[in-house]
Amino acid sequence: LTGHAWLVGAGPGDPGLLTLAARDALQQADVVLYDALIGPEVLSFARPGAELVPVGKRAGAHSMPQEEINRLLVARTAEGRRVVRLKGGDPFVFGRGGEEALALRAAGLPFTVIPGVTSAVAVPAAAGIPVTHRGLATRFTVITAADRAGEVPADLPGPAAAGTLVILMGAAALPALVERLLAAGWDPDTPAASIASGTLPGQQVVTAPLAGIAPAAAALPTPLITVVGPVATLAEQLGPGRYGP
């Protein structure tokens, strides 16, 4: 019995943004533990007969607690199975992949991390927004709109310190976060864009000045990705429809 686990990033949604290594891992897996946001086209790379187990992580819906995911991942691998833990975006960008890796490590089980295309960069790109751009942004910062307890984060960087600010998983918490950004020195007229279903056929983009982005984004489905900074103005020239495959 030589089990092995792969912690795999599936990218932002478009199946073309799966990596070759992720595809290979899926094709040889006995078990696939996948987040709810993973689409059927990505899952179709798994071989017939593989055990496909949804483990949640859709915002607002019932999902398996992280401790239970860790337990299942360790148990299936310890049984000698080839287990793929398939996660949206990258496993180490708010994906709790580090916790799963530590659980496997503590159990003495071999594992491999396969990074993915992070939604934090690719979803803005799909809306025509480069997170860095000469003359507009020479750095970027990635935060979540609320932590796991629902709290809006403190110690927010101002615009010079942050560069482009990319906000993941915000929707309910976006109004409170915007208030806090304005208090941290962000200009209310800073260009901003919110993107739902980024890289997928149903992608929706709204743009507004920072002070108005939360109401503008309120009607979009979740999860959202919001980009704040001068680069958001490029959405008009570079997107949408200029993103592929």
Place this chain on the structure above:
Amino acid sequence: LTGHAWLVGAGPGDPGLLTLAARDALQQADVVLYDALIGPEVLSFARPGAELVPVGKRAGAHSMPQEEINRLLVARTAEGRRVVRLKGGDPFVFGRGGEEALALRAAGLPFTVIPGVTSAVAVPAAAGIPVTHRGLATRFTVITAADRAGEVPADLPGPAAAGTLVILMGAAALPALVERLLAAGWDPDTPAASIASGTLPGQQVVTAPLAGIAPAAAALPTPLITVVGPVATLAEQLGPGRYGP
């Protein structure tokens, strides 16, 4: 004549971290304009007979000015060729992809952006360092150690504002940047790691407290990626050798 350009991220180096869409774009390209850091295994996806044009971007070496790359990209596409502009990491993370997209747009030429696995996340991962991790970092910031004029960036965020700090393309400028981080409130004992040839067989990792990371990294080949923050301590438990494909 219906030319088309693809601005494609090749990922951090490991050919397995190429996306399916990037592979498909390469396989049908007439012309590939590639950065010097792109490896032969990645380039081997191009079809026999494709025109492969190195356009530089290796630190310290002679390389084609950006304006000339833009001109070549536009000219080849305007001739009706299928042109892939292949860039390390992601095209919009310090890749100047936005400038190339605007040049194509100004010329009225169709183009497609294919995001890639960014080195800013995947190279730390390959060293066993998740950029976010429960209890250690709930955000991350990506900067360069020096701008294109060689200047160390100002307005650096402190540790609470930045979360994990990922520093790209630093080597010569790292000592001055570390000084400036200490002045911005970073603890000299903050864990840090520098990684050369991340995700490749020749990968090298050094770890040290922030105050000592520049001398520790001085012997590594460039370009470097340096990670600063409590997550860097995970390198000991989660890497190396636990990264795949």
